[in-house]
Amino acid sequence: MAPKSFDMIVIGAGPGGYVAAIRGAQLGLDVAIVEREHMGGICLNWGCIPTKAMLRSAEVFHLMHRAGEFGLKADGLDYDLDAVVKRSRDVAKQLNSGVGHLLKKNKVTAIMGEATVPAKGRVSVRTDKGTEDLEAPNIVLATGARARELPGLEADGDLVWTYKHALKPPRMPKKLLVIGSGAIGIEFASFYNTLGAETTVVEVMDRILPVEDAEISAMAKKSFQKQKMTIMEKAMVKELERGKGKVTAHIETAGKVEKHEFDAVISAVGIVGNTEGLGLEELGVKVEKSHVVTDPHCRTGVEGVYAIGDLAGAPWLAHKASHEGVMVAERIAGGDPHPVSPDSIAGCTYCHPQVASVGMTEAQAKEHGLKIRVGRFPFIGNGKALAMGEAEGMVKTIFDEGTGELLGAHMIGAEVTELIQGYVVGRQLETTEEDLMHAVFPHPTLSEMMHESVLDAYGRVIHI
Template sequence: MASPYDMIVIGAGPGGYVAAIRGAQLGLKVAIVEREHLGGICLNWGCIPTKAMLRSSEVFHLMHRAKEFGLKAEGISYDLDAVVKRSRGVAKQLSSGVAHLMKKNKITVVMGAASIPAKGKVSVKTDKGTEELTAKAIIVATGARARELPGLEADGDLVWTYKHALEPKRMPKKLLVIGSGAIGIEFASFYNTLGADTTVVEVMDRILPVEDADISAFARKSFEKQGMKIMQKAIVKKLDRGKGTVTAHIETGGKTETHDFDTVISAVGIVGNVEGLGLEEIGVKIDRTHVVTDEYCRAGVEGLYAIGDIAGAPWLAHKASHEGVMVAELIAGKNHVHPVDPDSIAGCTYCQPQVASVGLTEAQAKDKGYEVKVGNFPFIGNGKAIALGEAEGFVKTVFDAKTGELLGAHMIGAEVTELIQGYVVGRQLETTEEDLMNTVFPHPTLSEMMHESVLDAYDRAIHY
C-alpha cells in the first residue's frame, strides 16, 4: 500500500491535470492516474489538434483569396498527410508539456485504469499489476467520449468519429456530417474548405442550436454560400454500408430520402466515462452517464468530487479547468471558494466564420422574464475588419433594460473566439452598459465592434 495522498485525481485531461497542479501549489501531496494520454482528449484528440487542422484550412482558404490582397498564388494545393502530421505534432508537444508540469510540481503520475473500491481508495491496473492508493480526497475527471447511435456506429472506414476525422485515411469526396454542434460544424468547415462536397444534418430546427437564433441563421447562410448543404429538422434513420459507399436514409418533413456518401462523420454528442470506476457501488448517483454533483462538484460521498465533462454541461475544457482549481482549493481548506457559474462560461466554435458566445441568448433572457435591450453591429461597419478583408459577421449584445446588466453576448466573424473574452471579463466584474460605453476601445481594432454593439442597444451607435 502506497503512503496516503492528500488528493488523487483520476484523469489527466484539462480538468484533472489542472486540479493536480493547483493542489500541489497549495502544498498537497498529489497523485494523478491516467489510462491513456496526459492532457486527455482535449489536448490529444480534441481542442488542440482540431484547431491545428482548422488553421491549415484557413490558410488554404486565404491563399485562394490572394488576388484580393494584391498577391499572386498559383497552383494552390494541399497535402492532407502533412496537415495531419502537423496537427499530431502540435498535440504531442503539448502532451509532453503536461508531463513536464507534473514533474515540476512533484505530482506522482500513475499510468493505468483506475477504480474506486471504497471511500478514499483508488485501485489502478497498470502494466506491472495492480497498485493500491489511498487519499483523503478523490477527484474524478475521466471525461467523455463520442456518443454512438444504434445503426450509426463508427467503423473507422466509412463512418468516422472525431478521432478518425483527425487522422483520415483519405480525403472525403462526398461527406455527411451528422450533428451541427461545435464538433460537427468544425469538421464540416475543415473538410468543406479542402473541397469535400459536404452535407450537414441537424435534428433541431436550426444548426448550432445552443447559439442565439440570429447567429444560427447567419451561420447557415454563410455555410451555404461556401457550398455546404444544410438539412435542419432532419434525422438520419439508418446507414446502408457498401463498398466505398454509404447510403443514408434521411427523414425530413415526414418524408425519407436516400443520399449516397463516401464518408460519414457522426457528431451527435458525448457520453460520460463512468463505467468501471465503481461509482454507483459507493453511493454516487449517475444521471444519463454523468455524475450528479452540487455546485462545488461534490459527488454525494465524503471526500469525492467530479469535475469536467463527466459532471455534465457545459462540456468545455475551460469549465473543467476552473472546476479543478475550485475543488483543489476546497480540499486544501481555502476560504471564499466560489463555484463556477455556467452562464459566465464562453463557448467557441472555430469554423469559418468563427462563432463565440457567453451568457443568455435573447430568447433565453425573454423566457426568464427579462425586459431586454439588444444591440447589433456588423463587421462591414468596422475599419479593421474591412482592412483585413473580413467584413462578414456581427456582434450582438443583450442587456437587462431595467438594470443595464450584460445578460449575454453573441458573435460571428473573424477572430471572435478571441474577442469574446472581453465580455466574459465584463460579466465576471458585473459590468453594466454604462461601464462598457465609457470604456475606450483601441482603434483600429475588431474590438471596437463590441463597443458599438453596446452603444446600439441604447440607440447610440456611431458608425452604422
C-alpha cells in the first residue's frame, strides 16, 4: 500500500509539535501529527499546567494561614491531598481534550502511535492497529525530553520520585529531599514545604536557581529559609540507601559526607532529549549530549528534517518550543521568519515567592565587557504590593550605559511571572531606558515597580 502523502509531518504533540502543526495547517499545508502518549505532551499533562494548578492550591493554603493579617477568621485549616491532585489532573485533562479539538478544527491529521523515520521524507507509525506509512518532504521532530536519572538515584515511584510521581504522590511526605534547585526542583520544594513537609533542597552549584541573577538567587534562598526550608549549596547526593519507608541520603558538602534520613526524595537533576528509537543516527541527524543539533532556523543538517523544543536543547521551555514550531511551519510554507533568539525568552519559576527573568544577568553583562547601569526597586516601596500583603521582593533592570539598551530584567515576588512580559515586549521592540521612562504605568499596580527600577538605574527613582 502506498504511503499517505502530506506536506509536513510532525512527530510529537507537545507545545512545540501541536503548535507547529496548527500553524502549518493555517498556512495551507497538509499536515499530519504523530503522538505516542498524550496530546499536549509533558507540559500540558505532566509539567507546566498541572504543577501550576497544584502550586495555586498551595498558595491559597498559605493565604488561608495569613487570614488574620487581612482581618479575616479561618479556623481548622486543613487540606485533602487527593482532592488537590484531582483538581490538577482535571485541569490537565480539560486542556488535553482542547488540543485534540484544535487539531481537528484546523484539519490536521492526528495519529496516535510510535513514529520512526526510516528514510528521508518517510515516517513509519506503529499504532495499535498495525503500521501506517506516511511521506512528506518536511519532517518536524518535536519529541521533547524526559527526566534525567543519575546512577544510584533512579526513581522507584515509592521512595524516590520523578516529577511525574510528585504530581500524583503515593502519600504526603513528612521529610522530603529535593535533588536539584532548577525551576522543577524548586517548584516542588515550594509546594510540599507549604503543605507542611520538612523540605531539604540539595544543589551541586554554588547557589540555588543557578541560571538566575545571583542577587535574585540570594533573595530566594533567604525567603525559602524563612519558610523553614533547608538549603544545601555546593552539595552532592552520593548515595541513596533505601530501607522500609525511609531513604538515607549520603550528602557530601565541603568534602565531608553526612547521612540524612527522609521518607521521600524528588530527583530534579535536569532532562535528556527523547532521541532514541527514531532512527536519527541512520538518517544522519547529529545528536550531541542527548539533544539534536540544529542551526538557528531549527534545521538539522538533513534536508527537510527540523527539530524544535526540548529535543533541540536549552532553554527547555514550552514557550520556546511553541515559538520555534511557528517559525518552522512558516519557513516550510515558504516564508522567511526570524530565528528564535534564546536571550529574548523569559524564564518563570512559580515557587513562593515567584521568580522571573529575561536577558542577561548582571554577571553575564560584565563578562561580555559591557559598561552597565543597574536599577532596583523593592516591593516594600509599592502601594499595590503592600495592599496585597506582598511586601517581599524586588525588580532589577540592567542597561547598557552607552546605548541605553535594556540588557536584562530580573524579578522576585508576587505575580512577577506576569510582569516579566512587559520587559520581553520592550526588548523585542528594542526599547531604550528613555522609552521606558516615558511610558505611563497605571497606579496602583505592581507594574509601577518596573518603571521605578528603570528610573533607579539612572538616579531618578521617586519612591525610595
